[in-house]
Amino acid sequence: MTRAGARTTTVPLAAVTRTAQPFSFTFAFWGLMTILFASPYLRGLFFAAEQYWAVALAAVLFFFVWVGKVATHENRMFEHPLDYLMPVLPALYLFSAFFAVNTGMAVDEIVRAVLYFLAFWIAARVISSADDLHRVFHVIYLSAAGVALAGLATATGIIEIRDGFLGGRIYSTFQYPNALANYLMAVLFLGFYLWQRRVVEPPPEGQNPFIQMGVPQWLKNFDPYPYYYALGNFLLMAVFFGTKSQGGFIVFGLLLPLFVFGLPAERRFPVAVHLLLVAVPALLAINRFLAAVADGRLEPAWLWVLLGLFLVALGQLLWGRLYRSSLRAWVEQRGPAAALGGLALGLAGAAVFILVNWERFQAMVKWHNLEHRVYFIATAWEMVLARPLTGWGGGGWAEAYQAFLPYLFTSRQVHGHYLQVGVETGILGMFLFAAIWGVFLWTAYRLYLKSAKDPGRRTLVWTMVLACLAVGIHSALDFNFSLGALALVVWVLFGALVGLEREARTAAAAVEAVRRKKRKLSSYVPPDYNRLTAVGICAGLLVCGVLVLSAASAKAAQGAALLQQGQLKEGLGAVQLAAAYNPFNGDYNYLLAQIYQARGDQDAALAEIERAVNKSRYNPAYHEFRAHLLSARGDYEAAAAGAEEAVTKAPLAVGRYEALVRTYFTAGYGEIQGDDPEAAREYFEAVLAVPARMEAVMAGLSDTEKRLWSGPQLGVTGAMQFPLGAAHYFLGEFEAAAAAFEAAAGTEEDETARGEILVWQAVVAEAQGDTEQAGAFLAEAGKLNPEAPGIYAGIRELPVLQKVK
Secondary structure, three states, X not given: OHHHHHHHHOOOHHHHHHHHOOHHHHHHHHHHHHHHHHHHHOHHHOOHHHHHHHHHHHHHHHHHHHHHHHHOOOOOOOOOHHHHHOXXXXXXXXXXXXXXXXXXXXXXXXXXXXXXXXXXXXXXXXXXXXXXXXXXXXXXXXXXXXXXXXXXXXXXXXXXOOOOEEOOEEOHHHOOHHXXXXXXXXXXXXXXXXXXXXXXXXXXXXXXXXXXXXOOHHHHOOOOHHHHXXXXXXXXXXXHHHOOOHHHHHHHHHHHHHHHHHOOHHHHHHHHHHXXXXXXXXXXXXXXXXXXXXXXXXXXXXXXXHHHHHHHHHHHHHHHHHHOOOOHHHXXXXXXXXXXXXXXXXXXXXXXHXXXXXXXXXXXXXXXXXXXXXXXXHHHHHHHHHOOOOOOOOOHHHHHHHHOOOOOOOOOOOOOHHHHHHHHHOHHHHHHXXXXXXXXXXXXXXXXXXXXXXXXXXHHHHHHHHHHHHHHHXXXXXXXXXXXXXXXXXXHHHHHHHHHHHHHOHHHHHHHHHHHHHHHHOOOOOOOHHHHHHHHHHHXXXXXXXXXXXXXXXXXXXXXXXXXXXXXXXXXXXXXXXHHHOOOOHHXXXXXXXXXXXXXXXXXXXXXXXXXXXXXXXXXXXXXXXXXXXXXXXOHHHHHHHHHHHHHHOOOOHHHHHHHHHHHHHHHHHHHHOOOHHHHHHHHHHHHHHHHHHHHHHHOOOHHHHHHOOOOOOOOOHHHHHHHHHHHHHOOOHHHHHHHHHHHHHHOOOHHHHHXXXXXXXXXXXXXXXXXXXXXXXXXXXXXXXXXXXXXXXXXXXXXOOOOO
């Protein structure tokens, strides 16, 4: 029996487990591969609408894996340290949701975290051998090749992808060039692995696809797969260069030498040569391709791609002949030193080139992007310290960053994923990510050391590590893990590493297989159907939950489309269903509030906006709209407080100050009509204080913050001039009022509104004693607004107050 067990250990685990694996595992494997392949084409799986369907499918696959586990009498949920760490992430997001400043985004982040955990856990069970992992590599590789082709095609107008090509940069299906660059970078390491595996570990004789065909002998000895991988790597690298992602280039430049150095010695030179033969044509082709596209020469642009493909194929042909010649012994003997020496010379040459062309290099580098990221990171850390234990909930940065970032800039992501997790879940989330990476690297290190006598396995482990590090390092300065297409690659490779470690225990697995067989034949142990039932219920609830959320998203989109078509009743019904299906999303309540206001139902509108504010507490638009509704009801004190709250949530947005000025003026005008001059005076003085408040904010900015500012700076705008002029008038400052109304008239394009401004100018002129000018203003106002005389009389009846010194 011992000899039989020992004999079994010499067989790869794939051979042991392949026959033991139930069909449900195979189904789950290819289901997971479907998600991996399709996710880049679903806008990188960044948006919640696409993630809902991915989670639903993953939940079904999760159940199928448990069916297989029960069938093989395996009932353990946790078998590896990563198994214990991974579910903590969705648990932390669930916990932080109770303190979330935006409950809708918090729920979506829980869904995202659950998707990542399910992908990891499924991969850790269904990927049980190197052969399985090679299939994973091929699925990711083929999907990435399609993404690269889609990027080239959208650049030349063959297909249309929204935001797929902008500013001379390729965005492709990811709609974000840095994320695309990071994705292609990770897949390139897989491509290098697949190429070297086919070259250094050719298939046994008789497995060539041309062997069984009636073709010449020379073709029977021809292996096309190195050419496939070489051409694929060319496409990936060309589009990688076409993203013009400086962060991606830096990370790739740092990891490439590490990748080559970590390979077994006999594989370094072939891989280094392959990199050279692919990178040079790719750089040449994409530069000329983008130049041709910029000139509008779309068809000739493809000629450069074809030329690059030809050069790569030619290089592969020459390399193949060299590698099969008598020089192979020299290559294997001295190649490693030559590879490392050439790599060192290349890096030294690049450093010299940069130093010689330092001014040109400085002009090329986008230093302001780095400055932005430094500020984002500092702001994110400030938010982490504000809520270190609970976090701000999923989407916390997107919801609240405007209240913390010291200059105006739109960035709904931190551009540093680990700190973003800290913002959303607190310090524990950051520690969790550190623990996950630590366990992953430690597991990979142990597998790498144990594979000293198996170069192929060592290369496989090393490739997985570099592919994951490519995403992980770049994510420190970007939001790559927010895109499911990128995160799933890493989480599946995390799970695959757990599967490989299980493969390393071949002897124990073989003995266990024999033990199970004997147990089934002798002492039957019934499956644990209770656990399977519990898993099925959980999976079913998860599927139902995300499908309801998906239905809410679809109904909201349908409602918005109906409203744009003028179908108010039908649109209202659709949005009401959306709000019922997803009671966490304040956007639906905000839309309902706008619909009710349009219908004249102010009470219903106010009730909905209150719900929206409770679900999205840092959204300045919600507070502003609430202030507008309260102002219309005559609740001026609450309206003013709401407008101030909107400014607090977005203190650098000039639009919030415009709304604040309008709210204070409306309140003052209402109070003076209601015979409360003291309250009116306070509101009018608050109107006039707004410009000074904006000046104080701008004065507090550093020169760097002013330079990084993106958007209109704080200052008096045309929209503020009318309420400022009216406030000046009621406080007896007629000259200032006249100047403000004149500025307002110069920026107003609507004739009715201009007519009203002319009425106020007439009132001011009359107060200054210029009766003739007042009459001229009023006559002109009457031409634009028939109600001008009545408005004039109503204003003249109101008292002019004195400003408190």
